[in-house]
């Protein structure tokens with residue numbers, strides 16, 4: 014609510030009690046807080062159920078002074094388990110139909126729904142085709158990662174790697190790098206080693222990454238290698254800055270200013 018003076022940040026609500034608390038705070042500060050009703054169309058995470066429960070919440074939230082109900086958000090998720098585009102489209106469509114039907118039901122109550130937000134990187138070109146959807150929430154497409162890289166039908170290539178240095182090769186088949194869990198996530202699986210055929214990173218401890226390599230592989234202490242994370246989002250949050258590389262030169266350094274700002 015304090016940010017409202019600087020930007021029109023929209024807050025998701027799926028609970029009337031929370032909506033009332035936000036409204037109270039907004040009134041105290043003489044601002045009108047924009048909100049979206051979060052509808053659970055697939056993820057089974059936050060979100061009121063589609064259909065009647067969402068309509069009832071929208072009706073009550075629309076009446077609260079201090080809030081401005083802008084619309085709804087339904088995040089159908091990435092569908093990593095469906096690499097085939099047509100299968101992903103079928104699954105995502107059934108989630109998106111329930112969002113569309115919910116929007117129509119809310120509109121029938123006379124409540125305008127200006128914002129209908131949905132879509133992930135895995136479904137941006139599916140959600141984006143629905144006429145009712147006004148905003149696609151894709152985020153990971155900016156960098157991609159090895160998990161998204163396995164999905165067919167996406168137009169993005171992986172831009173994000175973590176640069177690691179080989180610190181040891183205790184035996185011919187094992188290389189150890191200076192990037193462990195503090196540098197790269199294993200959330201959706203182990204990172205892959207970019208451009209190194211046959212190299213398999215199989216373990217991450219705090220500061221070490223352990224890689225199985227072919228006996229003949231050329232990789233020695235001091236060599237640099239690039240690791241592709243299995244999930245870009247939970248890797249980015251481990252670092253203070255991005256190094257933008259073009260033609261093997263660092264062209265720009267961007268601070269990751271939201272890093273660690275969890276409280």
Ligand SMILES: Cc1ncc(COP(=O)(O)O)c(C=O)c1O
Pocket residue numbers: 088090091132133134135150151152153154
């Ligand atoms: C609600 C919501 N919208 C959008 C996104 C972005 O999705 P993606 O990074 O798969 O493009 C996320 C990611 O976690 C999310 O939780």
